[in-house]
Amino acid sequence: xxxxxxxxxxxxxxxxxxxxxxxxxxxxxxxxxxxxxxxxxxxxxxxxxxxxxxxxxxxxxxxxxxxxxxxxxxxxxxxxxxxxxxxxxxxxxxxxxxxxxxxxxxxxxxxxxxxxxxxxxxxxxxxxxxxxxxxxxxxxxxxxxxxxxxxxxxxxxx
Numbered sequence: 178x179x180x181x182x183x184x185x186x187x188x189x190x191x192x193x194x195x196x197x198x199x200x201x202x203x204x205x206x207x208x209x210x211x212x213x214x215x216x217x218x219x220x221x222x223x224x225x226x227x228x229x230x231x232x233x234x235x236x237x238x239x240x241x242x243x244x245x246x247x248x249x250x251x252x253x254x255x256x257x258x259x260x261x262x263x264x265x266x267x268x269x270x271x272x273x274x275x276x277x278x279x280x281x282x283x284x285x286x287x288x289x290x291x292x293x294x295x296x297x298x299x300x301x302x303x304x305x306x307x308x309x310x311x312x313x314x315x316x317x318x319x320x321x322x323x324x325x326x327x328x329x330x331x332x333x334x335x
Contacts, residue, residue, distance in 0.1 A: 192300075192324075193196070194240060195241065195320075198236055199237065199309070201236075205229055220306055224244075224296075224299075226269065227303045230307070231302050231303055234287075234305075234306035235290055235291075237313055238283050238284075241313055243265065245268050248323075249273075263286050265280045265284075268280070272323065275315060282305060286301070
């Protein structure tokens, strides 16, 4: 019984961090959207904002897959997670995610940010990061549903 309570407590803390990461990513994307459409802003201003969105994406993605892995391992200790693709396949089977290919794209984009930096790469990752918010929200809501949480991220945040 104590072990079960500890697992639930760990997940609650992780979900709180995940919620905070989601909020930060959402706010960064919301601000970036406003600045993208402002023709008076200098190129470097937009570049700095794009870099901020990418940083929020990196952190949010990293936290998402780690929590996904922890949840799967907690629910199914015999699960063999050898690669990130294995993780996403299992997450899809468990109903945590609904688009395997998108999560592989997010993983590939995250890898690009850690191995190279140039304007073209930055623009590619930024475009992918803009779509991550929607999939992260779906993941959080699916996780909360599986863990019987009452609160979910509602559509008015879109």
